[in-house]
Amino acid sequence: MYPEKPPRQFNILGNCKKYGLSTWQCPQFLFLIMGAIIIASELTFYFLGNYYIEDPKIVILAISGLTMILFVIAFTITKGFENLAESNRMKSEFISVVSHQLRAPLSNLSWTIELIMSGRLGKIEASQLEYFKILKENNGRMKDLVSNLLTVSRLQSANLILKSKIFPLEDLLNDAIKSFWPYAKASNIEIKTNIEKNLPKVSAPPDQIKMVVENLLDNAIRYTQGKGKVTITIKKTGKNIYFSIEDSGVGVPQSDQKYLFQKFFRSENAMKRQTQGSGLGLYIAKSIIEKSKGKIGFESQENVGTTFWFTLPIKNQQGKA
């Protein structure tokens, strides 16, 4: 692996980026602001002191005292923030390193299982095949989890570079539907599309948007019990393309709705029906859509269904979003 270069002490924005925090949450930037506040309060005190207190020695003493107190307070607060930010960064780095290390053995396992199941090494009995299928399925689950963890850690450390391209969203959707068709059919779910004609192209990172669409489609099928219907709509709204996916599934309880896009959160309703899942998919979807200058949201009613939607910017004449 190639270690990152440590950012310079005075490169405040670089340090903030390293922590993956916004500027207003970044310890170095907050320390700078505190410094400015200290200087401003000293100047105020100096002018007030000069005006109300006759003896300059008392003014100097009071200003020195005030400076020290403010400095200690500022230092303690920002140090606290810095420790928090550092432990957060280390946690992300740990996830990233572990995930990378897990990837190689999981790929080995996956290819080996595939080779055995292909029958290239000799015929496999039907009873054995059943157990190899279990191995394959569980290997797939681990690979998905590792892949999600890596995406989250990259999103947090701002290492995930999103490369926007101009493409028709409906093509991406049709490909996703094709790959989900067998799963939907096996789950007794009908997928319907409602795509406006002559839609303009969107400007967004296609690989990541594919991830979002597949995740929403997977959720819609996964959390629909028995026979059901999933309706996908794509239309133009102003300067954006609007995508929505409506299911007739279990819905999200009112009390869980505000947490739905949080990392590792899984709704009670979802847990009752599906124990598998990491609670990372919607967090990743939200981060990707927002980084692509779009919006994401949902409406849901328990035991009736859920509609997830997102918007993406249409490319303008210069080809930029």
Next chain:
Amino acid sequence: MKTILFIEDETALQKTLSEVLRQEDYKVISSLDGEGGLNLAKLEKPDLILLDLILPKMNGFDVLANLKASPETKKIPVIVMTNLENLENVEKAIEAGAMTYLCKAQYSLTEILEKIKKILD
């Protein structure tokens, strides 16, 4: 019979993919490190090289640079196969002359095999 050189330090991956390739009538030669791989490339002049990036003795980028700098190996197509799927590495490998870049974790054995066949046929 076409020859494929597989430079990969993960023995399990090397074994599985090599087995499948041999069954598809390709001659597979392999190396577990970069330096050995580079020597084999110069000696055997394979039709295709599958190259990992993190390798002992010499990393994949250096192997690629050496292959492309030498007149006798610069025309051999190279597929970079790794799990470092960040865009920077992809671009770096393509700029250095790799034909394509595949993330091993994203593809099944069959998919990888199909891609290799397509390039060689």
